[in-house]
Amino acid sequence: xxxxxxxxxxxxxxxxxxxxxxxxxxxxxxxxxxxxxxxxxxxxxxxxxxxxxxxxxxxxxxxxxxxxxxxxxxxxxxxxxxxxxxxxxxxxxxxxxxxxxxxxxxxxxxxxxxxxxxxxxxxxxxxxxxxxxxxxxxxxxxxxxxxxxxxxxxxxxxxxxxxxxxxxxxxxxxxxxxxxxxxxxxxxxxxxxxxxxxxxxxxxxxxxxxxxxxxxxxxxxxxxxxxxxxxxxxxxxxxxxxxxxxxxxxxxxxxxxxxxxxxxxxxxxxxxxxxxxxxxxxxxxxxxxxxxxxxxxxxxxxxxxxxxxxxxx
Amino acid sequence: xxxxxxxxxxxxxxxxxxxxxxxxxxxxxxxxxxxxxxxxxxxxxxxxxxxxxxxxxxxxxxxxxxxxxxxxxxxxxxxxxxxxxxxxxxxxxxxxxxxxxxxxxxxxxxxxxxxxxxxxxxxxxxxxxxxxxxxxxxxxxxxxxxxxxxxxxxxxxxxxxxxxxxxxxxxxxxxxxxxxxxxxxxxxxxxxxxxxxxxxxxxxxxxxxxxxxxxxxxxxxxxxxxxxxxxxxxxxxxxxxxxxxxxxx
Ligand SMILES: Cc1cc2nc3c(=O)[nH]c(=O)nc-3n(C[C@H](O)[C@H](O)[C@H](O)COP(=O)(O)OP(=O)(O)OC[C@H]3O[C@@H](n4cnc5c(N)ncnc54)[C@H](O)[C@@H]3O)c2cc1C
Ligand SMILES: Nc1ncnc2c1ncn2[C@@H]1O[C@H](COP(=O)(O)O)[C@@H](O)[C@H]1O
Numbered sequence: 001x002x003x004x005x006x007x008x009x010x011x012x013x014x015x016x017x018x019x020x021x022x023x024x025x026x027x028x029x030x031x032x033x034x035x036x037x038x039x040x041x042x043x044x045x046x047x048x049x050x051x052x053x054x055x056x057x058x059x060x061x062x063x064x065x066x067x068x069x070x071x072x073x074x075x076x077x078x079x080x081x082x083x084x085x086x087x088x089x090x091x092x093x094x095x096x097x098x099x100x101x102x103x104x105x106x107x108x109x110x111x112x113x114x115x116x117x118x119x120x121x122x123x124x125x126x127x128x129x130x131x132x133x134x135x136x137x138x139x140x141x142x143x144x145x146x147x148x149x150x151x152x153x154x155x156x157x158x159x160x161x162x163x164x165x166x167x168x169x170x171x172x173x174x175x176x177x178x179x180x181x182x183x184x185x186x187x188x189x190x191x192x193x194x195x196x197x198x199x200x201x202x203x204x205x206x207x208x209x210x211x212x213x214x215x216x217x218x219x220x221x222x223x224x225x226x227x228x229x230x231x232x233x234x235x236x237x238x239x240x241x242x243x244x245x246x247x248x249x250x251x252x253x254x255x256x257x258x259x260x261x262x263x264x265x266x267x268x269x270x271x272x273x274x275x276x277x278x279x280x281x282x283x284x285x286x287x288x289x290x291x292x293x294x295x296x297x298x299x300x301x302x303x304x305x306x307x308x309x310x311x312x313x
Numbered sequence: 314x315x316x317x318x319x320x321x322x323x324x325x326x327x328x329x330x331x332x333x334x335x336x337x338x339x340x341x342x343x344x345x346x347x348x349x350x351x352x353x354x355x356x357x358x359x360x361x362x363x364x365x366x367x368x369x370x371x372x373x374x375x376x377x378x379x380x381x382x383x384x385x386x387x388x389x390x391x392x393x394x395x396x397x398x399x400x401x402x403x404x405x406x407x408x409x410x411x412x413x414x415x416x417x418x419x420x421x422x423x424x425x426x427x428x429x430x431x432x433x434x435x436x437x438x439x440x441x442x443x444x445x446x447x448x449x450x451x452x453x454x455x456x457x458x459x460x461x462x463x464x465x466x467x468x469x470x471x472x473x474x475x476x477x478x479x480x481x482x483x484x485x486x487x488x489x490x491x492x493x494x495x496x497x498x499x500x501x502x503x504x505x506x507x508x509x510x511x512x513x514x515x516x517x518x519x520x521x522x523x524x525x526x527x528x529x530x531x532x533x534x535x536x537x538x539x540x541x542x543x544x545x546x547x548x549x550x551x552x553x554x555x556x557x558x559x560x561x562x
Contacts, residue, residue: 134533293544
């Protein structure tokens with residue numbers, strides 16, 4: 001049987017995530033189909049067709065599937081599902097919204113946040129905010145799963161181009177209406193896929209002080225992240241939050257500034273390759289996972305770090 | 314509007330999690346339990362909607378062991394009108410829980426189900442979406458603001474790109490995120506009053522629902538531990554190590 005991958009809909013998350021889902025899919029079967037929908041369907045279909053391992057692209061151009069519409073997308077996926085053994089989406093808010101609904105329509109039990117594939121029906125996923133890992137076997141006839149992209153290498157661009165097939169089925173359930181999406185545009189790389197992430201916590205003290213991270217972020221081409229406390233306090237928008245209930249990141253370098261290191265925060269970043277922690281409290285739990293810890297006042301440390309980086313970058 | 318709020322009893326978010334030596338799960342004996350934090354937020358929202366006159370009644374439902382009665386009493390003290398426990402000693406998976414909630418809605422019709430976006434033990438983030446699928450109702454997940462507008466609910470959702478606004482027609486399933494509200498603390502008079510409120514108990518096995526698990530937990534392991542590294546004392550030292558030792562800049 002074949003594998004269906006539900007592609008991300010935004011071009012930047014598509015390129016950061018979908019190739020990793022393809023490589024996860026390749027661990028299950030050789031016949032990999034990718035479903036693309038949304039405003040950018042044409043460009044994304046081209047990109048999907050070029051990913052190594054992809055054998056077919058399903059392109060649904062209808063506007064009813066755009067902007068993550070959960071009800072319509074789930075109905076479409078459930079309609080396509082009978083041809084597939086596995087259906088994979090990512091652990092983005094989009095994937096988490098749509099995939100379980102599609103599974104529910106077919107009385108299948110979905111599996112969330114897969115970080116490793118043991119066999120065609122056995123998967124590993126974190127539970128308890130990453131404090132434990134469950135190995136689970138799925139007995140559902142079709143395996144619906146969301147996959148943590150940062151746990152899989154990205155499939156490269158291939159030499160062959162897969163055929164692109166239009167999807168004509170139109171499920172317009174009219175159950176909900178999209179009004180708008182407010183996002184703060186940013187020049188920075190995306191949090192989920194950046195090679196370097198620098199995050200601030202309550203210790204930063206204010207939205208203005210978050211600017212202290214910008215200079216360093218610019219020098220390192222880093223994405224900015226935050227703890228829940230910093231988001232709750234209004235220092236930065238909600239989409240900066242890293243952790244159990246925010247974004248899960250695994251960059252090459254993660255710099256935590258004024259963050260204590262609660263387990264819910266660690267759940268979102270402890271798979272980073274190298275972790276740096278800056279905190280004035282030598283007993284802060286963040287130091288237990290940091291490769292390099294610097295105990296001191298962030299307001300003194302950040303300017304020093306910035307000028308030192310300027311010397312070499 | 315009649316609101317159903319689902320609440321799950323979970324290990325307290327600040328308790329230490331230890332994996333059992335036999336790898337069948339995590340240690341629950343003598344561990345502090347709590348209402349799932351997201352469900353507490355869902356409940357607070359429902360109670361506020363009732364206080365504003367938007368909702369007529371708030372019913373709370375839990376699926377779990379007899380001990381979940383304590384969680385439901387807590388929910389009654391926070392302002393729910395009535396509670397039901399669907400009792401089971403099995404650790405049911407989201408699909409089975411969703412089917413039980415669906416069956417409950419045949420007994421008690423409600424036009425909004427408010428749920429947490431995620432239970433902090435299994436971290437599934439599925440039950441609301443599954444329930445919405447079974448009921449064929451609209452869903453608005455990860456809500457950080459809910460505004461009733463006649464037959465509709467306007468919901469602001471926390472998504473990866475920022476804040477999205479949806480309008481869903483009732484009946485609907487809404488799952489809530491952390492920033493929706495700050496839950497209140499129960500007062501002593503309300504804790505006393507909660508003792509008089511109705512708490513019904515149904516047996517999961519008698520709900521006429523297929524509870525056959527489709528997922529088998531083969532084993533549970535502790536995650537790989539990350540070792541604490543070294544301390545640095547100057548910018549020059551840190552930058553040098555990041556460049557020459559870790560090779561990440
Ligand atoms: C259900 C649930 C889900 C959650 N999900 C998340 C999540 O996804 N992500 C998340 O981050 N949290 C989450 N939390 C919250 C989490 O438990 C912590 O409360 C939060 O991470 C704390 O943020 P913080 O480290 O910024 O703040 P604090 O814990 O207050 O730490 C601030 C740190 O800054 C240091 N500091 C202060 N001033 C200075 C200075 N001048 N120089 C240097 N250091 C300084 C202090 O020593 C302290 O260590 C969740 C909680 C619950 C219950
Ligand atoms: N056993 C249960 N009893 C009551 N509500 C539950 C139960 N399991 C899940 N839920 C609800 O579903 C939400 C999402 O849970 P989950 O899909 O397990 O992450 C929770 O926040 C609860 O509101």
